[in-house]
Amino acid sequence: MRLRRWIAGVSVAVALHAAESLPVPLGLDAYVPAPDANPLTRKTVELGRRLFFWPGLSRDGTLSCGGCHQPERAFTDGRSGAVGVRAQVNARRTPPILNRAWGRAFFWDGRAPTLEDQVLQPIVNPKEMDLKLEEVAPRVRAERALGEAMRAVFGREAETADVARALASYVRSILAGDSPYDRYVAGDREALTEPQRRGLHLFRGKANCVACHLGPNLTDEAFHNTGTGWKDGGWRDRGRYNVTHDEADLGAFKTPGLREVARVAPYMHDGSLRTLDEVVDFYDQGGRPNPNLDPELRKLDLTAEDKRALVEFLGSLSGKVHEGWPGSR
Amino acid sequence: MFRRWIWVCAALAWGGEPQARLVWDAPGANVLGAPSPDGDWISCVDPATGNLALLETATAKLRRLTLKPPAAAKEFAYFSVPSRDGRQVAYAWFNDEGFYDLRVVETRAGAAPRVLFRNAEAGFVQPASWTPDGSFILTLLFRKDNISQIALVNAADGTVRVLKSLTWVYPKKMDISPDGLWIAYDAFGGDRPGPRDIFLLALDGSRAATVVDHPAEDVFPVWSPDGKEILFASDRAGTMDAWAVRVDDGRPGGEPRLVKKGLHQFLPMGATRAGALVYGARTGATEVAIASREGVPEVLATRTPGRNQSPAWSRDGRQLAYLSRRGAENFGLAARVIVLRDLETGVERDLPARLAHIESLRWSPDGEWLLAAGSDGKGRSGLFRVRVRDGLVKPERVVETADYHGVPGDWNPDGSVSVDTGASAVAISRTGTRARALPDRVEAGDRNWPLKNTTWLEWAGERLLASGGGKPYELAPAGLRELAWKDYDGGPFSAHPDGKRVAFSVGRIRQQVWVMEHAFASLDRGR
Numbered sequence: 001m002r003l004r005r006w007i008a009g010v011s012v013a014v015a016l017h018a019a020e021s022l023p024v025p026l027g028l029d030a031y032v033p034a035p036d037a038n039p040l041t042r043k044t045v046e047l048g049r050r051l052f053f054w055p056g057l058s059r060d061g062t063l064s065c066g067g068c069h070q071p072e073r074a075f076t077d078g079r080s081g082a083v084g085v086r087a088q089v090n091a092r093r094t095p096p097i098l099n100r101a102w103g104r105a106f107f108w109d110g111r112a113p114t115l116e117d118q119v120l121q122p123i124v125n126p127k128e129m130d131l132k133l134e135e136v137a138p139r140v141r142a143e144r145a146l147g148e149a150m151r152a153v154f155g156r157e158a159e160t161a162d163v164a165r166a167l168a169s170y171v172r173s174i175l176a177g178d179s180p181y182d183r184y185v186a187g188d189r190e191a192l193t194e195p196q197r198r199g200l201h202l203f204r205g206k207a208n209c210v211a212c213h214l215g216p217n218l219t220d221e222a223f224h225n226t227g228t229g230w231k232d233g234g235w236r237d238r239g240r241y242n243v244t245h246d247e248a249d250l251g252a253f254k255t256p257g258l259r260e261v262a263r264v265a266p267y268m269h270d271g272s273l274r275t276l277d278e279v280v281d282f283y284d285q286g287g288r289p290n291p292n293l294d295p296e297l298r299k300l301d302l303t304a305e306d307k308r309a310l311v312e313f314l315g316s317l318s319g320k321v322h323e324g325w326p327g328s329r
Numbered sequence: 330m331f332r333r334w335i336w337v338c339a340a341l342a343w344g345g346e347p348q349a350r351l352v353w354d355a356p357g358a359n360v361l362g363a364p365s366p367d368g369d370w371i372s373c374v375d376p377a378t379g380n381l382a383l384l385e386t387a388t389a390k391l392r393r394l395t396l397k398p399p400a401a402a403k404e405f406a407y408f409s410v411p412s413r414d415g416r417q418v419a420y421a422w423f424n425d426e427g428f429y430d431l432r433v434v435e436t437r438a439g440a441a442p443r444v445l446f447r448n449a450e451a452g453f454v455q456p457a458s459w460t461p462d463g464s465f466i467l468t469l470l471f472r473k474d475n476i477s478q479i480a481l482v483n484a485a486d487g488t489v490r491v492l493k494s495l496t497w498v499y500p501k502k503m504d505i506s507p508d509g510l511w512i513a514y515d516a517f518g519g520d521r522p523g524p525r526d527i528f529l530l531a532l533d534g535s536r537a538a539t540v541v542d543h544p545a546e547d548v549f550p551v552w553s554p555d556g557k558e559i560l561f562a563s564d565r566a567g568t569m570d571a572w573a574v575r576v577d578d579g580r581p582g583g584e585p586r587l588v589k590k591g592l593h594q595f596l597p598m599g600a601t602r603a604g605a606l607v608y609g610a611r612t613g614a615t616e617v618a619i620a621s622r623e624g625v626p627e628v629l630a631t632r633t634p635g636r637n638q639s640p641a642w643s644r645d646g647r648q649l650a651y652l653s654r655r656g657a658e659n660f661g662l663a664a665r666v667i668v669l670r671d672l673e674t675g676v677e678r679d680l681p682a683r684l685a686h687i688e689s690l691r692w693s694p695d696g697e698w699l700l701a702a703g704s705d706g707k708g709r710s711g712l713f714r715v716r717v718r719d720g721l722v723k724p725e726r727v728v729e730t731a732d733y734h735g736v737p738g739d740w741n742p743d744g745s746v747s748v749d750t751g752a753s754a755v756a757i758s759r760t761g762t763r764a765r766a767l768p769d770r771v772e773a774g775d776r777n778w779p780l781k782n783t784t785w786l787e788w789a790g791e792r793l794l795a796s797g798g799g800k801p802y803e804l805a806p807a808g809l810r811e812l813a814w815k816d817y818d819g820g821p822f823s824a825h826p827d828g829k830r831v832a833f834s835v836g837r838i839r840q841q842v843w844v845m846e847h848a849f850a851s852l853d854r855g856r
Contacts, residue, residue, distance in 0.1 A: 021535045029478075030534030031493045185472065186489070187448040204474065205729040211707060215476045216494050220707070295723060 025175055025320055027182030028216055032101045032172060038116060038165040040101075040172055042325040043153045048170025049324050050146060051163060056139055058085050058129035065122065065129075065167070068094040074260035074321055075174060080271025084128040091237060093271035098259045098321065101172035104221045108253045108269040111243045115168035120160070136160045170324070176259035177216075179319025192316055199313025202306055207283070209310075211296040218258035218317065225251040226297060227288025228268045237270065250292040262315045276311045346589045349608075352386045353842035360596050360609025360840050361408050365415040365436075368601035371842060372409040372418050379405030381420050381434065386844060394418060394434050395442055401425065408455040410599070411436070412463050419445070419456035419466045419484075428452030431468060431482060445487040449473070457503040458512075459484070460532070467505050467512060471497075473729075475708025479503060479514065479530065492534045497708030498685065501525070502549040502597065505532065506556045511579060513550035513559050518542065527561055529579050538579045547572075549597040553849035554604055560588060560848060562595060569593055571606070573850065588848060598842070606848035615818050615836040617651045625815055626835055631668070632677050639821040640832035641690035641699065646825050647672055649832055650680075650690050650699055667699065667715065681720040684713060688734045689785070689821040694744050700725065702735030712738045712748060737765075756786035756793070764793055764804075771795055771804060778804045785821045790828030796820070801833070 022032050022040055034040040051057065053066040068082050069075040075097050082090040092108050100106070105113060112118035122128040123136060131139070140158040141147040150158035153166070183191035192200065203209040212220050229237040229251035240249035253269045267273040273282055284307065287297040302310070357376025364371045368386060375382035380395045397404055407429060409420035416436055421429045430447035431454045434440050446454065453471035465481040470491070472478065477499030480491045500514040511529045518526040527541035527550045541547045545565035552559055553573070560573045563585070571589040575582030594611040601607070614635045618626030631637055636654035643650070649672055652665045665687045667680040687703040697717055704710040705722065710731035714723045726748045728736050738748040739757040749755045752765040764773035766783035773793055785796040793804040794812070799819030801812040814833060822833035
């Protein structure tokens with residue numbers, strides 16, 4: 001019996017230490033999803049990191065993924081519209097990419113089903129990095145150090161799909177957690193201030209934020225019409241409808257996660273709201289009326305104190321942002 | 330031991346489906362625990378006291394493991410699971426603050442429980458399985474923000490490692506493989522609610538896999554003692570049956586095989602070291618019936634007999650809405666469908682309301698809406714409006730502190746809704762007289778009646794009816810009068826607008842615990 005228990009104990013220990021898992025901050029799942037065809041490894045993550053900050057993936061060599069997804073701004077850029085090569089301004093803002101390993105659809109309209117698909121689209125978008133798909137692999141191969149690194153990781157000359165795998169792996173390693181909110185949820189009753197606790201209560205109750213912002217990443221990964229795509233009696237941006245052509249999706253955009261939300265202004269898909277106060281006011285009014293407004297939105301009758309508490313609580317969602325594989329550099 | 334040997338021999342000699350024997354069929358029998366490794370006992374809740382107890386499988390006698398002090402009357406034990414050496418039991422305990430904490434107690438007599446994990450933010454815990462070395466307890470956490478989490482709780486210090494977060498609809502069962510490498514659990518196959526499949530998750534969080542992927546409902550995975558098979562419940566053959574699939578290094582080793590057919594509403598609770606499967610079963614039925622206030626009820630002939638309840642009469646008396654439980658799996662939050670019945674023609678139709686749980690219904694004065702107490706697909710609880718025309722759901726009042734049953738409420742004559750979270754039941758008459766149930770009495774206007782445990786109130790004209798302690802009463806000016814509703818199940822009921830007839834549900838659902846010896850084919854091959 002003792003031998004059997006010892007063997008079982010060793011089995012557990014081996015299981016817990018045999019495979020190298022990406023460390024995650026407090027508040028996130030230990031299991032970080034990745035497709036079977038692109039397992040998350042230290043090597044792919046670090047290779048992806050080099051590609052992510054390499055401007056050679058843009059037509060004129062001036063813009064990398066990191067040019068818009070800036071680590072010091074929680075991987076956004078502070079602009080209301082993303083700016084591509086040749087100073088082209090896009091209609092939608094740079095989306096937050098924190099904790100996207102758990103994402104189920106990507107871009108504001110969810111047009112990319114996987115991160116491997118998503119990471120190539122800004123590269124080939126003429127208004128963003130403007131490289132042709134067939135130019136991606138040759139560019140990487142031509143950059144000697146990168147080409148060698150690709151060979152070392154994938155065992156062959158760089159291919160476009162491998163570039164996507166590496167970039168997607170790096171994006172999966174961009175993790176945000178260990179915030180006062182996470183510590184509170186883990187049982188530290190002092191981790192939130194009194195106004196923040198009151199804001200959390202409102203967030204889950206009267207303000208109805210949890211209708212869409214829930215879970216470890218504070219998003220339902222679904223699409224909702226809050227009215228931001230509707231202006232002056234018409235659709236300014238049809239959002240998810242452009243992907244599905246389902247009228248139920250008119251003006252719907254993906255719920256963004258709220259990690260580090262106090263650091264990633266401006267807000268909404270078009271950056272039309274400059275501050276969290278404006279965001280809270282927007283929802284207090286029940287969003288913007290339009291023919292397809294989400295039924296969850298209604299006037300909230302928040303008091304000024306309620307609004308301050310909500311903004312205070314949203315501030316508690318800022319913690320630590322990790323990127324790359326710890327200990328690799 | 331001898332008894333078990335006899336069962337194994339009998340099953341081998343018979344050579345067909347494994348046979349099962351009933352071990353617990355008493356009132357209050359529950360399926361909240363799991364068997365000891367030797368199968369001599371099953372952890373459970375003592376129905377009489379709410380304490381954690383052990384059920385001796387040979388005699389069906391209970392031995393209490395916890396002793397609630399008198400001051401802890403509202404506290405009780407819930408889900409439990411023994412350690413793999415049978416020396417400890419991990420269990421959920423509804424505590425003095427009104428949420429569940431995780432506790433551990435040794436099985437020796439007189440052992441004191443210890444609180445391992447207590448966090449109001451994860452206020453529902455369900456211990457599911459121990460690691461082979463007893464270091465960790467696989468536990469389901471249900472958080473205030475309406476998500477469930479698969480977590481490992483350190484059995485020594487209570488620290489938590491969350492492996493995977495799921496939606497608010499949590500796994501029905503999770504089990505750690507005997508080698509300690511994998512967790513088997515059931516969950517929705519896709520992003521949206523639907524039939525469940527069986528999944529594996531590496532204990533260190535490094536890998537995940539699908540082991541049963543089928544359009545049918547596949548639930549309640551239990552590992553075989555040798556770790557070569559997972560037994561589960563599935564309705565793929567039309568009835569809820571026991572199936573098993575071989576597993577090799579986290580991958581399915583072929584098609585699932587049928588273990589035993591026709592187990593109906595059953596819940597695998599765990600396996601013994603010798604290969605017996607302990608499982609729960611539900612028996613009985615509930616039906617909607619109509620009676621005069623004192624008469625013998627006439628059971629409605631419905632399209633889906635067996636699990637119908639909570640009727641609500643429309644204000645014109647022409648339609649009856651009721652809840653019908655569907656699907657093969659019936660434990661926990663199974664889907665309750667709203668059925669609308671035209672009482673003149675007998676024609677019924679389902680109302681496709683996207684609610685996760687519905688406890689009761691009340692029809693609006695204008696006949697266009699139903700007021701449903703319960704919870705929605707985002708795990709929010711309270712009261713919801715359901716449009717009769719098409720099933721559109723609108724939250725009427727979300728109450729953060731409410732559980733999935735929702736909160737009491739009723740329509741005012743002007744079509745607005747009154748909610749009373751301080752009462753256990755409310756009812757508003759057609760003229761606006763409001764009745765509410767408090768722990769020790771029912772109030773209506775300036776009158777009150779001493780009735781405890783009131784769960785439902787209903788006006789029949791100007792007469793007030795109540796369900797208290799599972800029995801029906803008329804709350805007349807002269808006092809309480811118990812009504813003679815034959816086989817009334819104690820649930821929500823509804824009065825016809827004429828005040829002379831009532832619709833209520835009749836019947837009872839009971840739970841039993843069974844043992845199926847010799848349930849795993851992989852063990853047979855090893856013998």
